[in-house]
Amino acid sequence: MFTSTLLGAVLFFGINLPIVQNLPQQNKPSEQVLSSRAISLEKRYSNKFVNDIFKDNILLNIAYMADKVGKNASINWQEIGKPFHYKWTLKPNEVFSFHDDVLPEYQEKIVKTTNAHFNSQEGFKSDGYLVGDGICHLASIIYWAAKDAGLEAKAPTNHDFTPIPEIPKEFGVAIYDDPGKSYSNQVQNLYITNNKNVPIEFKFDYDGEILTVSVAAL
Numbered sequence: 001m002f003t004s005t006l007l008g009a010v011l012f013f014g015i016n017l018p019i020v021q022n023l024p025q026q027n028k029p030s031e032q033v034l035s036s037r038a039i040s041l042e043k044r045y046s047n048k049f050v051n052d053i054f055k056d057n058i059l060l061n062i063a064y065m066a067d068k069v070g071k072n073a074s075i076n077w078q079e080i081g082k083p084f085h086y087k088w089t090l091k092p093n094e095v096f097s098f099h100d101d102v103l104p105e106y107q108e109k110i111v112k113t114t115n116a117h118f119n120s121q122e123g124f125k126s127d128g129y130l131v132g133d134g135i136c137h138l139a140s141i142i143y144w145a146a147k148d149a150g151l152e153a154k155a156p157t158n159h160d161f162t163p164i165p166e167i168p169k170e171f172g173v174a175i176y177d178d179p180g181k182s183y184s185n186q187v188q189n190l191y192i193t194n195n196k197n198v199p200i201e202f203k204f205d206y207d208g209e210i211l212t213v214s215v216a217a218l
Contacts, residue, residue: 030218032216033216034148034149034200034215034216034217035145035146035148035214035215036145036212036214036215037141037144037148037212037213037214038141038210038212038213039137039166039210039211040210040211041054041055041059041206041209041210042055044058044134044165045165050127053125053127053133053134054127054137056077056080056081056125057124057132057134058135058211059081060075060080060116060124061114061118061124061134061135061138062138062204062206064115065113065114065116066084066086067115068080069123075123083206083207083208084204085205086204087201087202087203087204088201088202089199089200089201089202089218090111090192090193090194090199090201090202091111091194092195092197092198093193093194093195094109094111094193095109095110095111095112095191095194096113096190096191096192096202097112097191097192098113098139098173098189098190099117099177099185099189100113101186102189102191103156103186103187103189103191116135117177118131118132118175118177135175136164136172136173136174136175137165137167138211139155139173139190140159140171140172140173141167141211141213142190142202142213143155143171143173143190143192144168144213145213145214146192146215147171150195150196151192151194151196151200152193152195153192154190154191155171155173155174155189155191156186156189157173157187158170158174159172159173174188175188175189175190176189198217198218199217200215200216200218201215201217202214203215203216
């Protein structure tokens with residue numbers, strides 16, 4: 001009796017009962033973390049003044065890489081110093097180089113650089129010795145993470161003239177970019193090739209002190 005009454009109510013009032021369907025699941029791409037390395041930006045140099053120059057140059061270099069800073073644009077250091085998450089991807093056989101003066105074997109293969117040349121015109125700071133001091137530390141942690149992930153990575157010139165805190169000596173990378181000194185620039189660069197058959201993602205996380213570089217297969 002109750003069933004008949006309910007059915008009649010549905011028919012009379014035109015109530016539409018929901019139809020349950022087995023919809024296909026939209027699976028997110030799987031991600032496999034291949035490596036992760038971290039350094040403190042408060043431990044780049046024993047002298048705080050010099051350390052802060054290194055720190056600012058590293059963060060500015062990442063801001064250029066992330067297209068957050070344009071050429072000849074004013075630099076908001078307060079914004080650059082805030083915590084962030086940033087990532088970029090290399091497809092199979094694509095190549096990253098730290099700057100755009102590259103060895104002949106990499107010509108026409110580069111799809112990503114840091115978009116910077118580490119000079120005062122771009123806002124990089126000097127500690128009284130070099131403009132852009134600190135960017136070698138960034139290159140070195142990227143190189144370390146890439147090698148740990150099994151990627152094809154080449155750094156022609158080791159940073160063996162001085163240690164880089166928290167970075168093993170074999171992963172120290174010397175970076176140099178000066179107009180008119182092409183060979184010196186090319187051999188003081190970093191080249192990373194995605195030799196996997198899947199896209200590779202580089203992630204940069206900064207919490208206000210620790211910079212972490214992770215490499216994942218997508």
